[in-house]
Amino acid sequence: MxxxxxxxxxxxxxxxxxxxxxxxxxxxxxxxxxxxxxxxxxxxxxxxxxxxxxxxxxxxxxxxxxxxxxxxxxxxxxxxxxxxxxxxxxxxxxxxxxxxxxxxxxxxxxxxxxxxxxxxxxxxxxxxxxxxxxxxxxxxxxxxxxxxxxxxxxxxxxxxxxxxxxxxxxxxxxxxxxxxxxxxxxxxxxxxxxxxxxxxxxxxxxxLVNIGSNYLMSGKIPQALGNSHANIVPYQTFKTLDGEMVIAVGNDHQYRALCNVLGKPELGNDERFLTNPDRVKHRDIIVPLLQEVFLTETSNYWQEKCHENNIPCGAIQNIEQVTQDPQLQxxxxxxxxxxxxxxxxxxxxxxxxxxxxxxxxxxxxxxxxxxxxxxxxxxxxxxx
Structure with missing residues (x-):
């Protein structure tokens, strides 16, 4: 054609x-x-x-x-x-x-x-x-x-x-x-x-998209956050029992689902973490609490649980693993x-x-x- x-x-x-x-x-x-x-x-x-x-x-x-x-x-x-x-x-x-x-x-x-x-x-x-x-x-x-x-x-x-x-x-x-x-x-x-x-x-x-827009609105110079997100929490890497994985929670419903998967439903109802702006404000509190639980099981375990509950997540793959990925094939x-x-x-x-x-x-x-x-x-x- x-x-x-x-x-x-x-x-x-x-x-x-x-x-x-x-x-x-x-x-x-x-x-x-x-x-x-x-x-x-x-x-x-x-x-x-x-x-x-x-x-x-x-x-x-x-x-x-x-x-x-x-x-x-x-x-x-x-x-x-x-x-x-x-x-x-x-x-x-x-x-x-x-x-x-x-x-x-x-x-x-x-x-x-x-x-x-x-x-x-x-x-x-x-x-x-x-x-x-x-x-x-x-x-x-x-x-x-x-x-x-x-x-x-x-x-x-x-x-x-x-x-x-x-x-x-x-x-x-x-x-x-x-x-x-x-x-x-x-x-x-x-x-x-x-x-x-x-x-x-x-x-x-x-x-620079949202990072540039953040500065233009607030006047605050953005800082490097590593694998964390400036506007969303939790949206970052977490260490597991055998490696690291990415969790990308985009809304409050997904956050509460994640808390249930982690066996911590009380974190989903905590007033400090109810909405995304709340979680961004209290990033230094909520992230360590989640990290502690992720360390108890393997990456594959958490990925399976997250996929079952429609929580966005992904493995950190090297290029060799990427070329063998069945989805890309x-x-x-x-x-x-x-x-x-x-x-x-x-x-x-x-x-x-x-x-x-x-x-x-x-x-x-x-x-x-x-x-x-x-x-x-x-x-x-x-x-x-």
Whole structure:
């Protein structure tokens, strides 16, 4: 079946994670994505490892399937000409160069929109294209630090912590995907393209959601709570007889059900803990009382009891356990695909399940310039 974005062509001048993740999502949805690198390959993630499989980086594989690859030297007139020719028949062009770089290449939005007025032009930068930080390079780790995310992650003992994945890059990629699709939808009415200016810093701050809202309302600087929740109690990890598990009680009914499961119905009727605001206020009292009971049985025991009573809970699984989880296997979240260099590669599948235009992996993450002949030759340019 054709993908939902089957008739969309995307020229991808991005590298590393935010941009490539965005274009992989669009490629998964059926768009034709043309990845552009310097001759020999210039996406840094090709060399980020180990692990490597026959010299191919696992990091590169995670964000580059369903793309074709060409190489073009953007520091040469010939390389720029290739891009401008491709823009004529493309719907989207995306880059994540530093602010001002595309202008130096002569590939700014104003120039390319004259060539193709319907082009959607997405620019990802660390801090955006205006403001005092616009010329500063921005990377996920730096943005996690500056945005406040690290200040609320970890606890007093650990100090500020980054998330275990480059979450700002991933979120920026997803926001860029949303912006591109919105611009393409609007284009069906106006017939015109437009520019999307998106930054990692803006995205990270927007991801503060309730924590940011808490501060804006109260003026109180939020503190790192480790695995606890700022607005809900009990919503955290608890130690058990043989490990740890997560309890996520979202309302007062679930809280009283949990007290019954723990054999402590009196805690469900205690005036100090009747409502969630009460429990948040008396967090330092109720949490130790619950923790004492959780230590008497194993994680599996408590999970079974909680599931029987519709109390949200979950095990803390490592990645190996995740790949063996029967729910994820039923959802086909781990797939294999053939690669011309690496052989059979394993990948995490798309979470998008579309009924009529399903996501599918059509193309392995490409080698540098793998599709030069297919894409550049029809432009009637000399091989040189």
């Amino acid at each position: 054709a993908g939902a974005l089957n008739n969309i062509r995307i020229l991808d001048l991005s590298r590393v994670l935010a941009g490539p993740y965005c274009t992989m999502v669009l490629g998964d949805l059926g768009a034709e994505v043309i990845k552009v690198e310097a001759p020999g390959g210039s996406d840094e993630t090709r060399k980020w490892g180990p692990p490597f499989q026959e010299g191919v980086s696992a990091y590169y594989l995670c964000a580059n399937r369903n793309k074709k690859s060409i190489t073009a030297n953007l520091k040469s007139e010939e390389g720029i000409k290739i891009i401008k020719e491709l823009v004529k028949n493309s719907d989207v062009i995306i880059n994540n160069f530093k602010t001002g770089t595309m202008e130096k290449f002569g590939l700014d939005y104003e120039t390319l929109s004259e060539i193709n007025p319907s082009i959607v032009y997405a620019s990802i930068t660390g801090f955006g294209e205006n403001g005092p930080y616009k010329d500063i390079p921005g990377y996920d780790f730096i943005i996690q630090a500056m945005s406040g995310l690290m200040s609320i992650t970890g606890d007093e003992e650990s100090g500020p912590q980054k998330l275990g994945v480059a979450i700002v890059d991933v979120l920026t990629g997803l926001y860029t995907t949303i912006g591109i699709q919105a611009a393409l939808l609007e284009r069906t009415v106006s017939g015109k393209g437009q520019k999307i200016d998106i930054s990692l810093y803006d995205t990270a701050v927007s991801s 039923a959802r086909n979240m781990f797939i294999e695909h053939e690669h011309p260099v690496a052989g059979t590669i394993k990948m995490i599948n798309s979470p998008l399940k579309l009924s009529r235009t399903p996501v599918n992996v059509r193309q392995h993450p490409p080698e540098p310039g793998e599709h030069n002949d297919e894409i550049i030759n029809p432009l009637n340019l000399s091989k040189e």
